[in-house]
Amino acid sequence: MTAHPDFSKGDGLLPAIAQDAETGQVLMMAYMNREAWEKTVETGTVHYWSRSRRKLWLKGETSGHVQKVVDILVDCDLDTILVKVHQLGGAACHEGYKSCFFRRLKDGAFEITEDKVFDPEEVYKK
Amino acid sequence: MTAHPDFSKGDGLLPAIAQDAETGQVLMMAYMNREAWEKTVETGTVHYWSRSRRKLWLKGETSGHVQKVVDILVDCDLDTILVKVHQLGGAACHEGYKSCFFRRLKDGAFEITEDKVFDPEEVYKK
Numbered sequence: 001m002t003a004h005p006d007f008s009k010g011d012g013l014l015p016a017i018a019q020d021a022e023t024g025q026v027l028m029m030a031y032m033n034r035e036a037w038e039k040t041v042e043t044g045t046v047h048y049w050s051r052s053r054r055k056l057w058l059k060g061e062t063s064g065h066v067q068k069v070v071d072i073l074v075d076c077d078l079d080t081i082l083v084k085v086h087q088l089g090g091a092a093c094h095e096g097y098k099s100c101f102f103r104r105l106k107d108g109a110f111e112i113t114e115d116k117v118f119d120p121e122e123v124y125k126k
Numbered sequence: 127m128t129a130h131p132d133f134s135k136g137d138g139l140l141p142a143i144a145q146d147a148e149t150g151q152v153l154m155m156a157y158m159n160r161e162a163w164e165k166t167v168e169t170g171t172v173h174y175w176s177r178s179r180r181k182l183w184l185k186g187e188t189s190g191h192v193q194k195v196v197d198i199l200v201d202c203d204l205d206t207i208l209v210k211v212h213q214l215g216g217a218a219c220h221e222g223y224k225s226c227f228f229r230r231l232k233d234g235a236f237e238i239t240e241d242k243v244f245d246p247e248e249v250y251k252k
Contacts, residue, residue: 002231002234002235003231003234003235003236015141015155017143017152017155019152023150024149024150024151025150026143026145026152026208028201029141029143029201029206041231071230071231072230072231073227073228073229073230073231073239074227074229074230074231074236075154075155075226075227076219076220076221076223076226076228077226080155080226080227082152082227093202094202095202097202100201100202100203100206101199101200101201101206101208102199102202103199103200104197104198104199104200105128105129105167105197105198105199105200108128108129109128109129110129110200113199
């Protein structure tokens with residue numbers, strides 16, 4: 001059986017950080033349950049557990065911006081996952097930015113640090 | 127008033143990822159409440175909320191391995207924090223490794239990817 005983090009913690013839902021394997025940029029953080037972990041390991045494409053939709057979530061299923069696994073790491077307590085990925089489409093954030101962390105604190109306010117890679121209205125056609 | 131993430135989410139406790147500002151290595155993930163956020167912003171030294179000890183936690187208070195803030199970012203949903211830090215002592219993990227993410231999945235098992243920077247028994251004298 002494949003090694004796995006400790007899903008007895010966090011009510012079975014562990015934080016998973018996605019990091020761009022090429023640039024080191026932290027792209028997003030979401031959650032994995034055991035099923036999402038196994039799907040990610042098996043398929044080499046990152047799956048999370050969507051807390052809002054309460055279902056397995058293949059990241060990029062709508063946008064096509066899937067994340068291909070380069071490396072999977074776990075932390076000392078076996079309760080946080082770090083996935084180094086190759087981000088297809090160049091952007092992880094549903095708002096069109098490369099990283100979900102596109103705002104930084106500067107002089108007491110949040111400023112936007114990067115340009116959008118895509119237009120969400122084009123990608124997520126309603 | 128300084129901008130802040132949305133502490134009405136996650137029962138007031140938001141995940142905070144620490145990343146080495148120089149190398150881009152993800153060092154650890156812990157949690158911040160509003161008090162920890164404010165202390166971090168005010169002092170320029172990273173504070174978390176210790177869930178196990180249920181108290182404000184100045185990272186490095188015992189080991190001296192404090193984290194100096196270089197940049198603070200928040201994600202699109204304002205419920206995850208990314209702190210780029212200068213890690214004093216060269217190691218973030220209480221087990222003596224530079225990063226808490228010192229194990230990676232390889233051929234179905236976890237393998238250790240880096241050497242210890244310090245001996246925990248020396249640093250946390252009991």
